[in-house]
Each structure stands twice: as structure tokens, then as C-alpha cells.
Amino acid sequence: MSTLVALARAEAVAAGFAQRTTTVRHLHVAARPLVFVPLSMAGEANAPLAALVGTDPAAPRLLVVPQPRNRDQRFRFAAELAEVLLPYLDSFRGVAEAVPVNRGKEIRHRYVDAPQVLVPNPAGIQFTRLLGRSTRFRRTDGDYPVHPSVPLLGRWLTFLADRAEHPGSCLLLAMTEALTLHWATGQSPLEDNHLAALLAWIDPPDGLTGAEAAARAEDPLTWPPAGPLTDPTFDNEVLAPLIAAYAEAGDDPGRQARAREALAEALRGQLAPTWRLMWRGLALLRDLPPGARVAQRWAEDRDAFTGFASYLDEGGHPQPRRDGAVVAAQRLHRLERALQSYAVQRAYDDPLVMADYRLTGEAFVGEVTLADPNRIDDSGRRRVLRPRIMLRTTDPVQVTPGTAVYSPDRPQQKARVVLVTPRPDGTGTDVVLELTGGLGRALTPAPGSVPEVGERVCYTTLSDGFMPPGEFPAREETPWTHGGPPTADEEAVEPTAEDALEEWE
């Protein structure tokens, strides 16, 4: 937790209401997201029990598994989920745009929009991942055949869950994480995982403080857990008798239908409050203005979606059970790069996020007190334009002469720290910077490219510049130090007949 978030939490306690920790929204919120609220059965690893799913707040589809221990019913749940999810995903595969690559020499296409799936909390993402793991290797023939949509659903769910690990990605989001990225509450991060309590702090009902509303949200009768795990009292007193009644109904169609209906109603009661909270959370997020670099990251998401859709079109096999040595290293490399650039982009988009870096001395804001925009450096072979500016700041400046710094206002420009002089009267620090790049082509700077006297500017050591991707050996050339080429479990291959026999709990 950063210093400013800690401060915001303390302020939230004092005020009784959640405090904003950002000035803008750092997530993309889709125009037509799909909300997915899953429930699983206690005591069974990731056994789906029920779900509310859909894109229309007024008309969610309820999926129910009357006997969660029954394999066939579980796969029927998966097939029903696929009936909702696959058409939703397909609906984004209409219009594509051309993107120049390789400095305009080639063109590739990406869809102009992409799906966005929202689950209540990180456990919901985990549920999605495991449901994908259990369905993507199923076969549609041989022993235990499943509906053809089931393995396809498994591939998509795995893709979404994998993508959710990617910092800054918005294809699959947990609502509690999306909200805590923008608000700090007066409760612990653990308690923030309870969607009802979190929203109570952020947007309490009239006449209540956030703290009071959050205390009321602890009652599981009004605000059942947001899943996937259910409330134990509900399990014992409501769910168990209803599942038993369904089992006792046997083959009698009338009794079975009534038992199923009663079960569905009880589960709807558990899911509906969370469903409403999801849309309230979504509305709160929509109200925030998006950050400048959100669209850029969403474009990467659209790229990933386009890439995976065409992989499946070409008959792509299910994702392997585990990452091989090269794939793991490449993935870690990609995630680390994404995390770094996500952190920098948020700071560039948002002065409140940048403030944290100002506290640690990695950024400073000051007023320009001197500017020499036409300064020419002729010490080298060629005369070059090297404007200098001096700014006065009261931030703690930790940079040393020679350090390269950048300004979020002029990301194309690089500045080199020339001098750092604390003012003798203790009123701050004078920093002299030499600017290169982003000045135009002439020996006089383009208008607006050099900060003017009186302008307040921010400089930071964080760079949003291009980071070249790392080079890795080909998978089949995995070196002897790492066990040689990967085995079938680490390669995307056609599932075998044995895969159908695999226990999937």
C-alpha cells in the first residue's frame, strides 16, 4: 500500500466515506459488458451450483445445477453458459480495423471492439480459470461426450482468465478490484473483497455513512456473499433440503420440475443482490472520466481478442495443461513489461498517482523560473538545439545530475538533469534541465515544445518509452539446462481419448 493510499484510508475512516485515490478511471468500461456471477458448491472443488449471466441488467439468465455432484449436469451447465457466452463473444467479430505494422510495410486487422466479462471478485476469476481447465480438454465423441460448445467454452474461459493476469487488461475484471483501484475505504483490504460492504463505503444509501452501511452489509440475509462460495447457513438450512428434495423426486417429471423450480428460486435469491451490486459498481465506474492511455491498453486487449479468435478459427487446440520452460519465461517477461508500463501510464494519466512518486523522490513538480529555448550546443561535430530550463520545486528531489527524466505533458521529449541546487533559504530546490527531442527539426524549437517561464511542469524518472521485447529460444530448442524440448503436457495438442477420462474436480 502506498503512502497516499494509506492516507486515503485514514481519511475514509475519519470521514465515514470511501475516498477517491485517482482523478481518472484507469480501466476501460465496455459499452456492452457481460456480467457473470457464479456460485459453486461448498466442499466440492469448483463444482458449479448456479450463475446469473447476461448483458441486460433487467434480464439475467439463471443457470442452475440441481445436483452439483453429477458430472453430466455440470457439463450441461457449461453448455448452457456457452449458449450465453459464445454468442456474446462472437458479436464482437463483426467490424475490424486495419493497423499498420512493421513501420507501415504490412497491415494487420483487429476488431474495433472486444468483449468484457465482469465477475464480482478475484475468486470469480479463479472460478472462471478452473471451469476453463475442466472443460477445454473434453471430447465430443467416445466416452463421456459433451456438447461441442463445451470445449470451445473452455478455451475461451482459459483465454480470459490468462488475460486477467496481464496488468492493465480489461477483458475479464473482478468488480472489487476495479473499485478498489479507484477508491480507498475505511476497512481492511480483506473486507474490501466483500462487494456489498465495499459498495456501501463508496455509495451508501441516503442517511447512512459508509461505515454504517458497510456494517449492515455484513448481514448475509440481505447481502448474501458475492460467491463463488455460498453462505454456510444457507447451505445447511435451504440448499441441502432442496437438493435432497430434487434427489427424492427421482424420475417423476412433475415432482422433479417443482423441486428444480424451488431450488432455482432459492438460488436466484442468493444471486440477485450481487447482480444488482455489479451493475451499480459498473455505473460508478462509468461516471469516472477515463485516463488518456486507457484506450491504448484497450487496443492491446482487442489485439489479444482478435489473435485468439483467429487461432480458434484455424482449429487451435486447447491451451496446454502447464507452461513449458520457454513459454513460462516468455510469459513472465511479458507480464513484467506490462506491469511496468501500466504503472508508468497510470502515473502519466493521473496527478494523484504521480503524487506517490513525488513523495518517493522519483518525480517532482515545479514552476519554470528560467528558460533558454534557443540554446545551441556546438561542442560536438554538429550544432544541435539543446534548450535548457530551470524550475523551482518544493518536492524532495532525489535525482542526481546526468539522470534522464521525462514529462507526462511532453512524453516525446527527454530531459537530462544538469544541476540540482537546494535554495539557501530552504524554500525548495532549483533544478536545471537540458531538453532533447520533440522540438521539431529546425534549430529553433517548435512552438509549445519548450516549457515557458511560469509554467508548472512535472518531471519523472519513469519512462513510457518503447521497451524492446526479449529474445527467447524456440520451444523445440529448450536448452539442456531446462530439461530440453517440452512434452505433450506443455504443448497445445489435440486432446486424446484419455483426456475424457480425466477426473475434472
Place this chain on the structure above:
Amino acid sequence: MTTTPYRWVLPGTPSLGVVAPRAGAGAGPAGSAVPPDEAARRAVAGVLAELSSGDHRGVVVDSPPGAGKSTLVVRAAGELARAGEPLIVVAQTNEQVDDLIDRLAQAEPDLPIGRLSANDYTASERVRHYSTVRVAAKVADLGGSSVIIGTAAKWAMVPEGRWPWAIVDEAYQMRSDALLRVAGRFDRALFVGDPGQLDPFSTVETERWVGLTWDPMQSAVAALLRHNPELPVHRLPVSWRLPASAAPVVAEAFYPFTGFSAGTTEAQRSLSFTTAGLGGGPVDEALELAASTGWALYELPARHTLRTDAEAAAACARLALRLLERGAVAVSERDPAGRPVTADRIAIGAAHRDQVAAIRSQLGPAGAGITVDTANRLQGREYDVTIVLHPLSGRRDATAFHLEAGRLCVLTSRHRHACVVVARAGIAELLDAHPSTEPVHLNVPVKFPDGWEANQAMLARLAAHRTTAR
């Protein structure tokens, strides 16, 4: 105080730990009758013989702090190059590359050496003044070099070429994925490193790969040995850096299975002051205790504090400055006549960067030459006297980060003469309240020593050298 550490596993219990001893390799255990220089000579000869025999694709050498790792790398590089085997050396930082080049060029004045570096690298003074050293950004421009040295990050950018031999330096600091990227460049390799240093880390969640033998978060050596368990592991048995007062303490706490001994005797090293301590109070007491016994625990009153505990930071700074004021003189086998302990021979170590900044600001201009840094950056460096802000000082909890054995090991094994630990009272109670709770994963080798236990062991030893601040 409950500071008696206990062991879950008896010393010598084999095979539970990935770094547990292996049969048939290494010199005799610490404290054997062989004199230290003879033991070290035999160990190095064993490694070189194994290299030239060519029986294995890889040879691993574990080196405790200051055990002559660089000397071994330089000798091995020299011997391989003289045998006509083209060779690459993979180090982890530019600093380490420059150090190695400096030492190798001095030891082998006729050997053409290439330094592979980034485009924006400007050769440091100690690299530039050798006529045998060439610097280039591409392997093709280093044609005539017998040895090419570069960082792992730079070697990872070299797309082709294959050399019969590589020496991987500081291999325990290197992440498994970094080795994966460079392993295609060599047939055989010597891996040298200190298993007691900090484990590699990542900023992202890496649970996905836990338990896989190629988990990219392991050290390069861990991945190598899990895939090639038959490779020989040698050990350097003697620390030339740590004094006789420190070697057994560090060995027991952080190298419980392998151990090592000090290369020097108590009589060879001493620390004294040219001025008497007048009015210094507990600060002088702590310094004198450290000078006479090699260790001191400067204990501040128990209190929960912010990470940047101002009192503790001030205490660290005061101890360092007082050491300068008192004109400490260090006598060692290198300087039998004594050498003043100047600012560049003193380091202050802490766990976090903000603590480093806090201490630095307390030092002021008088202490400008003193090194203040985090454990990560102090790895591989050596000083006469170190002052350590204990990672658990003033904390309410003991997280895995603060308990990591490697962190405390790095901080307490940088000194040639004395180490002063600054801490709030109550760490023993904190440890007792926070036993290790890290989850145990399937198929992950148990790592020794356990950080909690190492912390207890270290604290138990320091308790005998306590000075209470008033």
C-alpha cells in the same frame, strides 16, 4: 528472552534441501585439520580438474561470502583460454563485468579480452587502460578475443553463435529464465555463486509456475540442478573476507549443512581507535565492543515505528560518523602495519530504499563517502566495518520479505573486521509471534536455511554483544 534457536532438521540430514551437500564433491568440512590456504587450494584444483576432464556439461561451485569466487573465475577463465577453448563469461551486472575484466586483464596480461556491452555503455576507467581489452556492442566486432565477457541481459540479446565453454558468475543471483535465454550460447559451463545470497524476485504474481522444474523464479543453479541432478557441486571451504569472529556465526546461521571457516586467525585482524572515546556513551561502547569482539548489537528501546524509523536511522549514522571521528585503524594480513578505516571502507546496510534515503539524510556531508545501500545492492561487496539496520527493527509483523535468510546473510557478511547491528528491542518476541507461515507447495524443494531459524540463530549470537542505547 527466548532466543535459543532449535532445528527442525538435524545438520547433515541429506537430500531434503536442494542446497544440501552432495557426495563426492567439495573439500572437507569446516574446521578440519587442513590449513585454510591448503584447503582452498585443493578445492580450486578440484574444480579445475573437473573442468578439464570434460566428464560433465556443467560444474557448480558454491562459494560462501568472500571465499575467493572471483579468483576462481579468473583462474578458470585463464586456464580454459590457454587451453585454446574459446570462452564466454556471463555476469549479472555491469559493475561485476568491469570487476572481472580488471582482474582477468591483470592476471593474464597477454589474453585478448572482449567486453560485450550496450550501445550506450561508456567504458569505465579500469577497463579502458588495458590495451588487451576491446569493447563492442556486437560479438562480430570482438573477433580476436579469447574471452568475451558481458552481462546476462546483454548475452540474451545475442541471437547466434555457440562457444564450447561459459563461466556463469553470481549464478545464484541469476533467474532461471535469464539462464534459459543464454544457455543456447554454450556447450558446457561453470556456474559460480553464493547460495546464501538473496533469491531472485519478480514484481508479478508467479504462483502459476510454482512446482515446475523450470519455474522461472528459481535461481539459475536451482533450475540447472533440478534438470541435471548428476552434475558435480563443489564448495569453496574458506572465507578470506570474514574474520575469525564472524565466519563461524555466519556459517552456522546461513550455511548450516556445508559450513566454512575463516582464512585468517584472530591474531591477524584487529580494529583499534587512535582517539579515546570521551562522552560518546553507548555509541562508543558499541563501537569498542565491535572492535574487540567483531560484533555489536546497538539496541534501541522497544517501539513500533514507521519503516523509516528516524531514531534508528540517526543511530546508524551516528555510529558510522563516530567511527570516522575516532580514527579507527584496521590491522589485517593485507596491512600488517594497519590502515585507517576511511569512509569508503564503511557501509551501512538496510532492507528498504526509503530507509537508505533516511540514513543518507542523517549522515550529512561529513559522511558523504560512506556507502549506504540495500541488501540487494550490497551483494558481492566488501568493507572493513558494516553497520546494519536490522530488517525486523520496529516492525509489528515479520513478513517473508523481512525474514528472508539471504537478506540478513548479505547484511551480516560484508565486513572484514566488525559488524554493528542496530535494532529496536523485541525482535525475539516478534519472531516468536510470527513463525514461518509460508505455504508449502508440492514438488518444490525445501530451501535451507529457513529464514525464521536463521534470524533466531543470528539474534542469539548477537545477544551476547548487546549495548543498550540510553
